Amino acid sequence: MTPAQLTIVSVLPRLLDTNGDAANARVLAQRARWAGLEATVVAVNTVADLPESADLVVLGSGTDTDLVAARDALRPLQSALRRWLDDDVPVLAVGTGWELLSAGIDVTGDSSVEGLGLVSGRARPLAARIADDLVVDAEAGRLLGFENHARGYAGSPVALGTVRSGTGNGDGTEGTVEGSFIGTHLHGPVLARNPQLADRMLATACAARGLTLVPSAMTASVDDIARAARNVVAVRLSLTSE
Amino acid sequence: MRYAPAILLGRVARTLARWRKPGGGSAVPGLVVNTIAPGFLPRTLNSFPGGLVIVTGSAGKSTTTKMLVAALRAHGVSVFTNQSTANISQGLTSALLEEVSLTGRIAGDIAVLEMDEGHGALISPTLTPRVVVLTNVMVDQIDRFHDSDMVAAMLAKIAARATGSVVLNADDLYLSRLAEGIAPGVTIARYGVTEDVLAQNPRGLGYTLTSPARLDAADGMVLTQVSGRDATVLVDGRVHEVGLPARGTHYAVDALTALAAARSTLLDRFDAAVAVTAISAIPPVFGRGEVVSVRGTTVEFVLVQNPASMQLNVDSLDPTTEQILVAVGSDVRDPSYLWPADTSSLGRVLIASGSKAQDIALQLAYDGVVVERIEPDLGRALDDFLALPEPSTGVKTIIFSADSMRRTRAHLGLATNESDPS
Ligand SMILES: [Zn+2]
Numbered sequence: 001m002t003p004a005q006l007t008i009v010s011v012l013p014r015l016l017d018t019n020g021d022a023a024n025a026r027v028l029a030q031r032a033r034w035a036g037l038e039a040t041v042v043a044v045n046t047v048a049d050l051p052e053s054a055d056l057v058v059l060g061s062g063t064d065t066d067l068v069a070a071r072d073a074l075r076p077l078q079s080a081l082r083r084w085l086d087d088d089v090p091v092l093a094v095g096t097g098w099e100l101l102s103a104g105i106d107v108t109g110d111s112s113v114e115g116l117g118l119v120s121g122r123a124r125p126l127a128a129r130i131a132d133d134l135v136v137d138a139e140a141g142r143l144l145g146f147e148n149h150a151r152g153y154a155g156s157p158v159a160l161g162t163v164r165s166g167t168g169n170g171d172g173t174e175g176t177v178e179g180s181f182i183g184t185h186l187h188g189p190v191l192a193r194n195p196q197l198a199d200r201m202l203a204t205a206c207a208a209r210g211l212t213l214v215p216s217a218m219t220a221s222v223d224d225i226a227r228a229a230r231n232v233v234a235v236r237l238s239l240t241s242e
Numbered sequence: 243m244r245y246a247p248a249i250l251l252g253r254v255a256r257t258l259a260r261w262r263k264p265g266g267g268s269a270v271p272g273l274v275v276n277t278i279a280p281g282f283l284p285r286t287l288n289s290f291p292g293g294l295v296i297v298t299g300s301a302g303k304s305t306t307t308k309m310l311v312a313a314l315r316a317h318g319v320s321v322f323t324n325q326s327t328a329n330i331s332q333g334l335t336s337a338l339l340e341e342v343s344l345t346g347r348i349a350g351d352i353a354v355l356e357m358d359e360g361h362g363a364l365i366s367p368t369l370t371p372r373v374v375v376l377t378n379v380m381v382d383q384i385d386r387f388h389d390s391d392m393v394a395a396m397l398a399k400i401a402a403r404a405t406g407s408v409v410l411n412a413d414d415l416y417l418s419r420l421a422e423g424i425a426p427g428v429t430i431a432r433y434g435v436t437e438d439v440l441a442q443n444p445r446g447l448g449y450t451l452t453s454p455a456r457l458d459a460a461d462g463m464v465l466t467q468v469s470g471r472d473a474t475v476l477v478d479g480r481v482h483e484v485g486l487p488a489r490g491t492h493y494a495v496d497a498l499t500a501l502a503a504a505r506s507t508l509l510d511r512f513d514a515a516v517a518v519t520a521i522s523a524i525p526p527v528f529g530r531g532e533v534v535s536v537r538g539t540t541v542e543f544v545l546v547q548n549p550a551s552m553q554l555n556v557d558s559l560d561p562t563t564e565q566i567l568v569a570v571g572s573d574v575r576d577p578s579y580l581w582p583a584d585t586s587s588l589g590r591v592l593i594a595s596g597s598k599a600q601d602i603a604l605q606l607a608y609d610g611v612v613v614e615r616i617e618p619d620l621g622r623a624l625d626d627f628l629a630l631p632e633p634s635t636g637v638k639t640i641i642f643s644a645d646s647m648r649r650t651r652a653h654l655g656l657a658t659n660e661s662d663p664s
Contacts, residue, residue: 020549020581023608030608065391131576146576188578192604222607225616229577229600232618 004211006032006039006055011077011097013043013060015070019148019187021060021094024198027191028056031198034218037211047076055205057084061095061187064150067113071100078116085118088180088208090201094190095149098176098183099123105151119178121155126170133233134166134186136174140196142242143174144230145186153183160184165237180204193230195223245282283335284368286342292319292352294369295507298362298400299377299411300393301448301551302496305487306377307356309500309521310507314352316520317508322350352507363396372406375503377496379416379450380550390416390450398423407431407506411499412462413440415451432462433502435495439465443491445557445584448550463502468494475501477514485522488532490558492551497521533637536654537628543650544641552583555641561587563636567627568606569596569620571645577601585609592630595623596646620646621653 010025025041032039042051062070074081081101084091098119099105105113105123115122126149134147138161152170160175160182168174168185175184182197184190191198199213206213215223231241287294297307311323324337334355341348357365379393394416401408401420408424410417412434421430434457435447446452457464459476467474471486473494486493500521505512533542544559546552559566568591574580577598586609594603599618606613617623627638642650650656 017582019576020578023578023581027608030610063391146578148576188576189581189605189608192608193577222604225600225604225607225613228616229604232597232600 004037004209006037006205006209007051007053008032008039008041009051009054009057010041010043011057011059011081012045012062012070012073014045015066015073016060016062016097018061018063019095019146020189021097021187022058023189024060024092024094024191025056025058027189027198028058028202031191031195031202031219032213034216034222035202035213036216037206037213044077045073047080050077050080054084054089055209056201057081057089057091059091059093059097059101061097061149064096064107067096067100067105067107070096071113071115074100074116078118081116081118085179085181088204090204091181092191092197092201093181093183094187095185099151099153101181101183102153103155107151119176119181119183120157121153121176123151124154124170126150126152126167130167132166133237134168134174135164135234135237135239136161136166136168136186137164138162138175138197140194140200142230143184143186143190143194143197144233145190145193146188147185148187149185153185156183164239193226195219195226245285283338283365286338286348287334287353287355288370289347290322290350290353292507293372293406295352295354295373295375295503296357296362296366296369296371296400297354297375297377297503298357298359298397299375299417300359300380301548302377302492302499303356303358305493305496306375306499306503307354309497309524310375310503311354312520312524313500313504313517314354314507316516317504317511317513319352319508320350322348322353324355354507357400359393359396359400363399366400366403369403370405371400371403373409373503373506374401374404374407375409375499375506376401376411376414376417376420377499378411378414378448380448380548394420404428409433409499409503409506411449411495412457413447413453414449415453416449418453429506431502431506432457433464433498434462435465435491435498436467439468439491439494442468443554443557445553447491447495448554463498463505465491465494465498473497475518477501477505480514482514482518483522484518487524490554492554534656536656539628539632539638541628541638541640543647544639545647546580546641546643549580549582552580552585556583556585556587559588559639560636563639564590564633565627565630565636565638566591567593567595567623567638567640568602569594569623569640569642569646569650570598570602571596571620571643571649572598573645574598574643577605581605585611590614593617593623593627595620596643596649598643620649624650624653 008025008028013022029039101118102115103122104115129150131148136143156176158177159173163174203213398420407429409431412432464476468491473484484497504517544555588611590612592614594616599616603613603616
């Protein structure tokens with residue numbers, strides 16, 4: 001019997017990979033492989049790239065210059081994105097990738113970009129651009145990463161967690177969770193640094209296919225590195241180590 | 243004599259600054275002069291009899307500038323040049339003060355200046371460069387410039403000041419587009435690589451956007467071949483062999499850029515053979531593929547400054563390299579910064595080090611690279627790495643970020659043949 005194949009979709013990796021967030025697709029694929037599954041990453045830039053089905057979906061962050069271009073490139077993919085969300089396919093969207101799926105983005109006081117309206121809430125300008133460590137107390141444990149954004153978020157039905165250090169949504173919360181959708185300002189390879197989040201997504205995807213996710217020794221040793229990386233930041237921020 | 247009082251005051255400030263902090267305080271006299279005589283800097287730069295040459299772009303500025311200066315000097319031209327500094331206006335003014343006479347004149351036919359795209363765009367409206375040389379548009383320093391559109395706009399602003407010619411990289415689509423906005427009467431000198439050279443770099447040359455078509459040899463200078471530290475270029479139908487200061491297509495492109503810039507600067511006086519000989523004589527650059535002898539062993543240093551240079555350097559590493567140390571320090575503030583690079587071809591890394599040791603180890607692990615040891619203490623990592631038995635293939639190779647390079651140099655007591663990269 002051939003091992004089950006997971007399809008991981010990376011949406012608009014050309015426009016939405018400013019901070020290496022497209023790497024989250026690579027992270028999910030590697031963790032699946034380490035668990036003995038097969039996984040392929042499919043880069044979707046146009047409708048023609050869409051695979052027959054998707055098990056996991058990742059969107060990264062882009063530049064503000066490309067905001068409208070990215071929105072316009074996402075529009076033809078809107079029905080596919082809606083279908084994935086309706087089918088409870090785990091979707092992770094970082095920064096502008098998340099903002100573009102919301103009701104809209106208030107760029108400054110008077111200009112805004114309409115979003116796809118697939119998730120609740122909208123992006124609102126922060127007083128200043130933030131580029132710093134971001135630590136979040138979440139249901140899945142402490143999440144730690146880096147944030148680099150000029151906007152917060154308002155109207156999330158359920159936040160991903162509470163901000164321990166940093167800015168996040170700008171109101172003491174960070175991120176959003178809506179069904180199988182996770183939006184966050186934790187940019188870059190958030191799933192590598194916070195493998196519990198990756199495994200939550202992978203476990204959901206596996207369950208939908210009647211599979212179980214069995215972490216291997218390889219997964220454990222890489223997760224030790226991730227924990228050490230998080231602890232370096234925790235110590236610098238005078239937080240307890242894990 | 244218009245600027246004599248300002249020049250004198252600047253010299254007093256320089257003396258005071260040195261007295262306070264020996265060897266330092268170089269921006270202070272510049273600040274003094276720029277404050278009391280804001281016209282001094284542009285007037286002096288615009289007064290070179292052979293004109294001003296500005297070299298700018300995202301990457302390759304310093305190497306290209308160094309090569310261009312060597313090529314011009316080999317033609318008997320006397321050149322004033324200055325390394326790019328954090329604050330170009332003050333740093334430049336200070337450097338000019340070193341050499342200027344009280345009448346405001348500087349010995350030298352031509353000035354060749356490397357300019358950071360940001361500061362260059364700020365001071366360029368007052369300058370009338372004869373030649374503007376554009377290297378490429380890469381996304382670096384994300385926090386500062388934020389995106390490629392902004393970098394391209396800054397370069398366009400500088401290029402618009404050219405009175406003689408704009409020398410530009412035809413393979414960079416942003417720069418090719420920029421040519422459309424150049425004033426009539428200003429010559430556009432293009433350079434580029436062949437399809438073969440591009441094909442040797444499956445991930446491209448690191449430009450944000452690569453032009454869809456290659457430059458025809460009839461339309462400019464072309465890089466036809468790169469192998470290790472040897473390259474061949476085609477100039478006016480004649481093939482020349484160029485020796486590079488380090489391995490890698492980007493150094494060959496820097497040499498090509500310098501050649502094209504030398505021709506635009508020297509016009510009829512340009513002799514390709516003379517320029518090629520001068521460029522080939524440039525010594526290897528520290529931390530950029532330089533091979534050094536330290537503690538009785540041979541080590542190759544590879545500096546990575548951004549994801550594009552990380553990718554180029556990893557790709558151009560000899561695949562048989564057996565002993566690799568990777569060190570990333572506090573200069574990489576955001577650990578996700580290097581993740582766009584695919585490091586899988588490294589295969590095995592003996593030690594991951596620096597204050598971001600765990601973060602770079604994590605990236606390597608996800609790229610399928612085996613990391614034998616994580617040792618954040620760079621001194622200990624270096625000591626242990628250099629003490630290992632000689633590799634059976636390749637040389638001991640240290641890949642580091644700028645901060646780790648400085649610490650490595652200090653720890654090993656190595657001198658440098660250039661100032662820290664910008
Ligand atoms: Zn730059």
